[in-house]
Amino acid sequence: IQVCVSHPGSHGGSTRWHYEPIRTHMSDRHADALEVLAEYYEFKEIEGPCLAFRRATSVLKSLPFVVQCLRDLRDLPCLGEHTKAIMEILEYGRSFEVEQTLSDERYQTLKLFTSVFGVGPKTADKWYRQGLRSFSDVLTEPGIHLNRMQQTGFLHYGDISRAVSKAEARALGSIIDEAVRAITPDAIIALTGGFRRGKEFGHDVDFLVTTPELGRERSLLPDVIDELKKKGFLLYCDYHASTFDMARLPSFSFEAMDHFAKCFLILRLEEGKVEGGLNSSEKDSRGWRAVRVDLVSPPLDRYAYALLGWTGSRMFERDLRRFARLERRMLLDNHGLYDKTKFLAATTEKDIFAHLGLEYIEPWQRNA
Ligand code: DCP
Ligand code: MG
Numbered sequence: 001i002q003v004c005v006s007h008p009g010s011h012g013g014s015t016r017w018h019y020e021p022i023r024t025h026m027s028d029r030h031a032d033a034l035e036v037l038a039e040y041y042e043f044k045e046i047e048g049p050c051l052a053f054r055r056a057t058s059v060l061k062s063l064p065f066v067v068q069c070l071r072d073l074r075d076l077p078c079l080g081e082h083t084k085a086i087m088e089i090l091e092y093g094r095s096f097e098v099e100q101t102l103s104d105e106r107y108q109t110l111k112l113f114t115s116v117f118g119v120g121p122k123t124a125d126k127w128y129r130q131g132l133r134s135f136s137d138v139l140t141e142p143g144i145h146l147n148r149m150q151q152t153g154f155l156h157y158g159d160i161s162r163a164v165s166k167a168e169a170r171a172l173g174s175i176i177d178e179a180v181r182a183i184t185p186d187a188i189i190a191l192t193g194g195f196r197r198g199k200e201f202g203h204d205v206d207f208l209v210t211t212p213e214l215g216r217e218r219s220l221l222p223d224v225i226d227e228l229k230k231k232g233f234l235l236y237c238d239y240h241a242s243t244f245d246m247a248r249l250p251s252f253s254f255e256a257m258d259h260f261a262k263c264f265l266i267l268r269l270e271e272g273k274v275e276g277g278l279n280s281s282e283k284d285s286r287g288w289r290a291v292r293v294d295l296v297s298p299p300l301d302r303y304a305y306a307l308l309g310w311t312g313s314r315m316f317e318r319d320l321r322r323f324a325r326l327e328r329r330m331l332l333d334n335h336g337l338y339d340k341t342k343f344l345a346a347t348t349e350k351d352i353f354a355h356l357g358l359e360y361i362e363p364w365q366r367n368a
Contacts, residue, residue: 118149309334
């Protein structure tokens with residue numbers, strides 16, 4: 001989780017740094033190029049190269065300098081054979097491999113279809129194999145059945161595919177705060193996800209909500225959802241009750257969702273509630289927009305683990321789990337940290353880093 005390399009500017013000295021949100025035009029360009037290739041393999045469901053490109057993207061994003069020549073790539077971890085695209089950009093100003101991918105019909109179509117809320121790579125691929133290439137193809141194809149999530153995805157497509165700003169996330173924070181406190185005044189609420197890491201924009205807004213009373217969190221979300229509905233904020237709700245079982249050990253699979261109660265929402269956000277206005281197109285005069293919001297409700301004794309897990313980034317979480325497993329012979333996931341079968345209690349994220357024998361890493365340092 002820490003990149004340890006020789007900085008090109010230093011003479012053989014070793015520099016350590018964390019994932020940091022230091023972004024430059026050039027490193028963005030290289031990282032974006034590799035992300036396209038990662039996505040290409042993701043759509044092909046070939047995990048190895050997909051993960052390798054994502055790792056390489058993370059390394060590039062974490063560099064405190066701009067990659068300007070091949071020498072800068074020397075000694076960097078995780079870049080290996082995946083430097084071809086970067087080398088092409090450095091040499092010719094563009095990458096042929098990336099351009100080829102971007103003009104690939106299957107890539108373009110899957111990218112388009114998976115941009116709809118509720119449409120994953122499997123459905124997108126199924127539609128592609130049926131010969132569908134555009135939204136109108138999908139919406140007019142007689143044999144296609146859209147589930148409720150996908151119908152909502154198409155209905156609010158413009159709003160949901162538009163980035164959520166920090167000001168909008170703050171406004172939603174107040175709405176959630178008010179709704180949760182109307183149910184239990186002593187609730188504990190935290191902003192998680194990309195906005196907790198200090199990102200300026202996100203695709204949704206993630207919150208953790210719980211109560212000091214153990215067990216009460218199991219029925220908290222249904223009450224909060226009712227409250228949001230009563231206040232006219234709720235456009236869509238997909239609620240999953242808790243299936244959390246204290247006795248179950250963490251899973252090895254990173255991608256598996258945790259078992260806490262959670263809901264995937266679409267909320268109506270009024271212009272007047274957002275400082276500086278909505279992040280909407282100029283022509284949009286409705287005065288409101290739809291925003292994706294996730295609420296997760298862990299029991300208080302697992303709160304720190306849920307907070308760490310939901311703060312991300314995904315690659316940071318993956319690396320932290322890998323570190324726990326390989327370096328410490330421990331198991332970490334959103335529910336807890338286990339040394340063999342012993343659960344290690346934690347009330348804060350700092351406790352978890354201490355259990356792992358790591359220095360505390362601030363949320364803004366977990367960005368790549
Ligand atoms: N997460 C997880 N397991 C999942 C989904 C998410 O552990 N199956 C964690 C890692 C993510 C965090 O939750 O960083 C929030 O998920 P998002 O998809 O909302 O990702 P971000 O908030 O980091 O980015 P953004 O919402 O801006 O796309
Ligand atoms: Mg998010």
